[in-house]
Structures are given as structure tokens and as C-alpha cells.
Amino acid sequence: MAVTKLLRIKETSGRNPAAHLKKNLFYLCKPEKTGGGIWVGGNAGTSPEVIYATFLRNKKAFGKPGGTQAFHYTLSFPPGCGITEEVACQVAEEFCRMLLKDRHYYVYAVHNDKAHLHVHITFDSVSKEDGSKFHSPKGDWEKRIQPITDALCEKYRLPTLQYKAEDKIGRDYGQWKAGNQTGGWEDILRDDLDEGIQRANRYEDFLSFLLEEGYQIRDVLPTGDDNSSSLLRSHDLCTSLSPSYLPVGFGTPGSVRPIPVSGTGLQQ
Structure with missing residues (x-):
């Protein structure tokens, strides 16, 4: 088989x-x-x-x-x-x-x-x-x-x-x-990020959606000898999720655009 x-x-x-x-x-x-x-x-x-x-x-x-x-x-x-x-x-x-x-x-x-x-x-x-x-x-x-x-x-x-x-x-x-x-995995993650952006009305809702889907969210990656090979930086998937940008236009597919903020709360 x-x-x-x-x-x-x-x-x-x-x-x-x-x-x-x-x-x-x-x-x-x-x-x-x-x-x-x-x-x-x-x-x-x-x-x-x-x-x-x-x-x-x-x-x-x-x-x-x-x-x-x-x-x-x-x-x-x-x-x-x-x-x-x-x-x-x-x-x-x-x-x-x-x-x-x-x-x-x-x-x-x-x-x-x-x-x-x-x-x-x-x-x-x-x-x-x-x-x-x-x-x-x-x-x-x-x-x-x-x-x-x-x-x-x-x-x-x-x-x-x-x-x-x-x-x-x-x-x-x-x-x-x-x-x-x-x-494989990266495409699935992009799908989930996109779905979260479309469904959420606020950034807090977006983070809650990711937590409900089983993701762990970190502000900053571990440094030094920590093994971070299994972690994925948000801005590697989408520029609007970079450390200095926050996606807006929640709830409207295709309307996400970056605006500068201080600190995203996403795993980066």
C-alpha cells in the first residue's frame, strides 16, 4: 500500500x-x-x-x-x-x-x-x-x-x-x-494569518484568533543558544506583519495595508 x-x-x-x-x-x-x-x-x-x-x-x-x-x-x-x-x-x-x-x-x-x-x-x-x-x-x-x-x-x-x-x-x-x-506549513500559516485578518475587527481579535488556532505568540525570539529553528518570523510571511508595522483593514479581504506602530505582540 x-x-x-x-x-x-x-x-x-x-x-x-x-x-x-x-x-x-x-x-x-x-x-x-x-x-x-x-x-x-x-x-x-x-x-x-x-x-x-x-x-x-x-x-x-x-x-x-x-x-x-x-x-x-x-x-x-x-x-x-x-x-x-x-x-x-x-x-x-x-x-x-x-x-x-x-x-x-x-x-x-x-x-x-x-x-x-x-x-x-x-x-x-x-x-x-x-x-x-x-x-x-x-x-x-x-x-x-x-x-x-x-x-x-x-x-x-x-x-x-x-x-x-x-x-x-x-x-x-x-x-x-x-x-x-x-x-507545506508556511502556506498553511499564511492562510491562517489571512483568515485571521479578514475575520478580526481589531488587532486584539486577530491575536485571539491565532491563539484559538493553537499558535504561540511571542514579542521577541529567544537569543543566544536557544534553538529557534522551528519558529517563524511573522515578517518572513507578510511585510504587513513586520516588527514595525501593524495590519489594518480587518474584516475586509484584500484591504490589509501596513501602518507603523511600536511593538506588535506577534511572534517575530
Whole structure:
């Protein structure tokens, strides 16, 4: 079995920020690929219309319609490994439960239109429990994903996972369709910063949003022998978040402009 990680379905520019998400869900559930819809499962419904509505309703409930919309994994099984559609569904269900702990809406679909079975999994970026966003930071593959897939391979006596470097790198859904790779954690962070700026009415609200999303905020980086390699300076991501500037125009997408202030309170 091979696991492709990770397609990050980003917000679509235009009237519908979930347009890419909708296309992804309808592709997953294609009748000609899923035995007429038999091999579709999850906790968000079994038709693309219902699943899509469930994802959108959850985002609306927590006031998070923008930013990263969902995440997508692919589990591929080599020809001749003896796996059936039923077992592939069991593997997908257990993968989702172990990874998501039933905190996110998810859908999986076994595609049997190729010589080898493969499962597509898409889950909502927004938790249905508390509205927090799912993140896949650096090292997440080794710490969280690989132990799950290794355990499932052993349980179902599937071939050992073969990991490729490009399979461990998050890719944007739109760029994946074009065959290109993109960065991972930094892009996710930029999305969250942008969403926070758009949602907040005041700078204090912006900082509160980041704290709610699980970020640590520091005024100044540690110095001396402290290891700060895992920290990211805000102005490396956006010039309007530099130490001497503060973003204004909160609540209005695309209207952020820098103004000088003394001290930002952001991790810098």
C-alpha cells in the first residue's frame, strides 16, 4: 500500500470559496468509480450533495468559511495484494477514526475502475467539535501518519508501505491538478494569518484568533543558544506583519495595508 500525502484543498477565489472542495467531493463519489456509490462511506453522508452541504454547514456554524477548505489523502493498493473493496473500506474507516478521532467530518471512496484499488479520503478542515482548524505541521508524517498506516498494514497483512519524498509533502489541490508541488506549513500559516485578518475587527481579535488556532505568540525570539529553528518570523510571511508595522483593514479581504506602530505582540 502507498499513501499519498497531502492534498490541501484551498479556498477558491471568486464567489464560492468552496468550489475546489465541491469538485473534489463530486469526483470522489463518481458512480462509475465507486460501484454505483456502494463503496462510499464516512460520517458526513454518502452522496456528494449531502457531504458538501454538511461541510459547508459546519464551516458556517463556526464562522470559518474561508481559508483551507479540506485535506485529501489517497491510499493505493498494488495489484495482486488480495485486498477487496470491503477490506479497503475498513482500512479507510479505521484510518479516519485513528487520525481524526471523530472530530472532523470525513468521506472516503474506494475506486475500483483501475487495475489496482485505491481509496480517496477527504475531511473538513474545521473540527465539528470546537471549530479548530486541522494542521499538518513539519514532522507530522513521522509522528502521526506513518504509525497509523504501519499499524493498518500489519493488521490487514498488506505490503509494507513504500514512502516517497514527494508523498510526504503537502500539495495544494489546484496545483496538484496541474502537476506541481507547493510548500507545506508556511502556506498553511499564511492562510491562517489571512483568515485571521479578514475575520478580526481589531488587532486584539486577530491575536485571539491565532491563539484559538493553537499558535504561540511571542514579542521577541529567544537569543543566544536557544534553538529557534522551528519558529517563524511573522515578517518572513507578510511585510504587513513586520516588527514595525501593524495590519489594518480587518474584516475586509484584500484591504490589509501596513501602518507603523511600536511593538506588535506577534511572534517575530
